[in-house]
Amino acid sequence: xxxxxxxxxxxxxxxxxxxxxxxxxxxxxxxxxxxxxxxxxxxxxxxxxxxxxxxxxxxxxxxxxxxxxxxxxxxxxxxxxxxxxxxxxxxxxxxxxxxxxxxxxxxxxxxxxxxxxxxxxxxxxxxxxxxxxxxxxxxxxxxxxxxxxxxxxxxxxxxxxxxxxxxxxxxxxxxxxxxxxxxxxxxxxxxxxxxxxxxxxxxxxxxxxxxxxxxxxxxxxxxxxxxxxxxxxxxxxxxxxxxxxxxxxxxxxxxxxxxxxxxxxxxx
Numbered sequence: 001x002x003x004x005x006x007x008x009x010x011x012x013x014x015x016x017x018x019x020x021x022x023x024x025x026x027x028x029x030x031x032x033x034x035x036x037x038x039x040x041x042x043x044x045x046x047x048x049x050x051x052x053x054x055x056x057x058x059x060x061x062x063x064x065x066x067x068x069x070x071x072x073x074x075x076x077x078x079x080x081x082x083x084x085x086x087x088x089x090x091x092x093x094x095x096x097x098x099x100x101x102x103x104x105x106x107x108x109x110x111x112x113x114x115x116x117x118x119x120x121x122x123x124x125x126x127x128x129x130x131x132x133x134x135x136x137x138x139x140x141x142x143x144x145x146x147x148x149x150x151x152x153x154x155x156x157x158x159x160x161x162x163x164x165x166x167x168x169x170x171x172x173x174x175x176x177x178x179x180x181x182x183x184x185x186x187x188x189x190x191x192x193x194x195x196x197x198x199x200x201x202x203x204x205x206x207x208x209x210x211x212x213x214x215x216x217x218x219x220x221x222x223x224x225x226x227x228x229x230x231x232x233x234x235x236x237x238x239x240x241x242x243x244x245x246x247x248x249x250x251x252x253x254x255x256x257x258x259x260x261x262x263x264x265x266x267x268x
Contacts, residue, residue, distance in 0.1 A: 007264045008130045008167040008192050008241050010103050012039040015258060019245050019266030020044040020107050020132070025083045030096050040103040042132055042266065043096065046089045048110025050082055051119050086119060090126040097127040105169070109134040117160060124166050131164070132195060133157065134171040146177055153182070154189040161190035169193030169243060173200070174226060183230075183238050193241035194234070195266070196227050223247035228260040235261025 003014040017040040023029045024043045033041055084092055089106075096104045106128040110116060120131055135156060139149050153170075160168055168190070174197045176182045183194055204215035224247030231242055244257035245266035254265045 005263050006241065007040060007103075007243075008105075008169060010040070010129070012103075012264070014039050015262065015264045016254060017243075017264050017266055018042060019268040021268040022083075025092075027092075027095055027099055031099055034100040034102050038102065038267075040105060040129075040264075041096070041100065042105040042107055043089075043093060043128075044083075045107040045109035045132075045134055046084070046086060046119070046123075047082070048108075048116045051086055051116040086122070090122050093123060093126040093128050097129075103129040105130045105132050107132040107134055107171075109136050111135065111137040117156060118163075120160055120164055124164055128166060130167040130169060130192070131160075132169045132171055133160065134198065136198060136200070137173075138200060150176065150182055150185060154185045157186060157191050158189040167192035169195050169241065171195035171198050171245070173198045174230065179230060180233060180237075183234055183240075187238045187240055191240045193243055194238070195243040195245050196230055196234075197246060199223075199246050219246045219249065221247060221249045221253050224249075224253050224256065228256060231257060231260040231262050 005012050005015040007015070007017070016038060018024070018033050018038045020042045021044060023033060024041060030041060093104060093106050104127070106123045108117065108120060108123070108131065123131060133156070135153055137149065137152075157168065157170055170186055170191045170193070172179075172182065172186070172194060186194060199219060201214050201216060203212045205211070206213050224244075227244050227247055231244060234242060241263045242261055243264045243266060244260075244262040245268075248254050248257060248265055248267060254267070257265045
């Protein structure tokens with residue numbers, strides 16, 4: 001049986017690739033993932049705030065040393081708490097490329113289409129085969145329309161396509177009123193792939209302290225159904241590679257994603 005697939009312009013022997021996870025922070029585990037048979041590897045994200053804080057000392061245009069913003073920014077990790085800073089991230093990409101023969105996909109995670117995205121050129125120069133752009137945005141501005149949020153997303157993609165030669169996959173959220181139209185806009189903006197779907201951190205409330213705390217649940221097969229729906233709706237109707245992520249907990253889940261129209265399936 002021929003399991004070869006096309007992924008972001010690459011011909012892969014099979015569609016099962018490694019999604020972003022802590023395993024991608026270490027060269028030895030990256031090599032073990034290749035030895036285990038994965039056909040491509042997504043390196044965990046470098047975050048917008050890491051880039052802007054190093055370049056300007058600010059996070060989302062706010063000074064963390066200013067008492068006015070101290071409370072607003074206190075939940076952001078300190079720079080030293082991230083596994084890799086911007087310079088280390090670029091070097092990590094270069095080392096991974098020297099170590100494995102499968103495509104290495106870098107990842108940028110942020111909420112805006114601003115100057116921090118220029119760091120993608122550094123990542124490209126480091127040797128990344130492609131970039132997964134994760135615009136992780138929960139719109140809390142009650143004055144911002146859905147159309148404006150969509151415009152920010154597609155503008156960021158179109159601007160990056162003008163400056164980069166490597167393919168760009170966009171990891172998207174399902175929380176749009178008309179997701180099919182968003183997918184079509186991203187297609188028109190030049191996205192080479194759509195990664196379906198992002199999963200947001202879900203805040204919970206600690207009843208002992210009566211304060212919010214981040215709560216992370218691993219996905220289960222139940223999460224796959226939403227992915228299957230939109231893979232099937234988009235299959236054959238948009239140009240970008242379709243990638244399933246989230247909800248693939250069993251081999252059967254991966255097969256279902258392929259039957260629904262996925263060109264590749266991310267495993268984490």
